[in-house]
Amino acid sequence: MENDQSFVEGDFSKSCSNKLKSGVEKTKKKTVKKKKKKKQEQKDEVTKISKSFSKLDINRRDVSKQRTPQRRSQLGKTPSSLSSIKDVAELISSGGVRNIIVMAGAGISTGSGIPDFRTPGTGLYDNLHKYKIPAPTAVFDRDYFNVNPKPFFELAKELYPSGKYRPNIVHYFVRCLHEKGLLLRMYTQNIDGLERLAGIPPSKLVEAHGTFSTASCTKCGKKCKGEVIKDKILKGVIPRCQLTPLCYGTIKPDIVFFGEDLPKRFYYYLKDFPSCDLLLVFGTSLQVEPFASLVDSARFTTPRLLLNMVKVGPFVKRGRRHDLAVTGDIMDSIQTFVDELGWDEFIKEVVDSNEKVLHVNDP
Numbered sequence: 001m002e003n004d005q006s007f008v009e010g011d012f013s014k015s016c017s018n019k020l021k022s023g024v025e026k027t028k029k030k031t032v033k034k035k036k037k038k039k040q041e042q043k044d045e046v047t048k049i050s051k052s053f054s055k056l057d058i059n060r061r062d063v064s065k066q067r068t069p070q071r072r073s074q075l076g077k078t079p080s081s082l083s084s085i086k087d088v089a090e091l092i093s094s095g096g097v098r099n100i101i102v103m104a105g106a107g108i109s110t111g112s113g114i115p116d117f118r119t120p121g122t123g124l125y126d127n128l129h130k131y132k133i134p135a136p137t138a139v140f141d142r143d144y145f146n147v148n149p150k151p152f153f154e155l156a157k158e159l160y161p162s163g164k165y166r167p168n169i170v171h172y173f174v175r176c177l178h179e180k181g182l183l184l185r186m187y188t189q190n191i192d193g194l195e196r197l198a199g200i201p202p203s204k205l206v207e208a209h210g211t212f213s214t215a216s217c218t219k220c221g222k223k224c225k226g227e228v229i230k231d232k233i234l235k236g237v238i239p240r241c242q243l244t245p246l247c248y249g250t251i252k253p254d255i256v257f258f259g260e261d262l263p264k265r266f267y268y269y270l271k272d273f274p275s276c277d278l279l280l281v282f283g284t285s286l287q288v289e290p291f292a293s294l295v296d297s298a299r300f301t302t303p304r305l306l307l308n309m310v311k312v313g314p315f316v317k318r319g320r321r322h323d324l325a326v327t328g329d330i331m332d333s334i335q336t337f338v339d340e341l342g343w344d345e346f347i348k349e350v351v352d353s354n355e356k357v358l359h360v361n362d363p
């Protein structure tokens, strides 16, 4: 039984092995066929992919060609690509900004006839030769003032906000920002008082280099309103203290001299600048510290627009992605700004109503 069985088993195993062999061969053939098929499929796939890639490539090229203008117009609505005053105007019109800070220097007042401090040949410093002072800057030097206050008061007579100089479109533009509820604060280096004359409320102003609107005795330290000494300044008389009996100290308008502390209001910048969402820098050389450094107190993402004759400070090298500098006559640039905002009629109304008030107050 065992043999038979073994025979049977042997036969069986033979037939099995034959079957297996043929099966294996079949499988091999099938595998080869499959492999061939797979290879062909892979080839087809590669051809397909390469074709679709080339299509994609063409598409990509086409899309990129189409996207260029699209991208520009889309980015024009975001602060990241401000390329013109129009873009900034759109940003304001779209309601994208609510807290605008304006930083201003002497360049905004040249349009009102006040000479720029720092322009060679036409600047206020250059015109001080007639006062025979040791250096032009001595007129704002406290030690020199204590010895000889006359040159300062001569200058004060010229600069005193008496109505001789009128605010121009730049001052009125800032007033319009206030009227529209967009002005967080205006930081000005100017002492000509034209911001106040344009009707910008004192609460919205930081007169970083002081003001004629208040004055202090240089001896007893008592303060008074600028009005108290206005007549004397305009008549060329040095005002003496009558605030304290027998003091007779010189009363000086609260203009900040070299080395003197800045007004306390200057430190408003610590809370103002972090919440500023658009910084407008008008007509300043950004040379006098600490005022100049205010420009970098705004958040890194805050758009900054400089309108000035030339690029200055961080705008020389476009320090930040959201910076824009427009050079040239600032009055022209502001007119463009007004046009782009559609505020032409509005600013005319503001100017007309304010000029009536100024006319009534003329000396």
Ligand SMILES: [Zn+2]
Binding pocket: 217, 218, 219, 220, 221, 222, 241, 242, 243, 244, 247, 248, 249
């Ligand atoms: Zn006094």
